Amino acid sequence: MVTEGQEGLLVNSGDIVGLAHALARLLAAPSLRRAFGERGRHKIESRFSIKVLQPQLEQLWIDSGVSGPELEPEPVMQRGEVHAPEIQPKV
8 A cells, every 4th residue: 555655665574674774764754754744644635535435335236236224425514524313302
């Protein structure tokens, strides 16, 4: 998932010196850490967000031939949104 120099730094397993160099580089460069984080977030959200996966999952369900009750899809919540359930008063 991580591309060297794009979303992070890669170090071979057991390469203690390489790991130390990578960590020193990251500690010395806050802007590099920020850029790696932003690119990593963008990469994951563009591949695995609900907006990307929902149509694929719906098509998979349709293609499976399984039927069920017709339901309205729930609205997709955005980051930071909070929705409380509606409470019906007792009569």
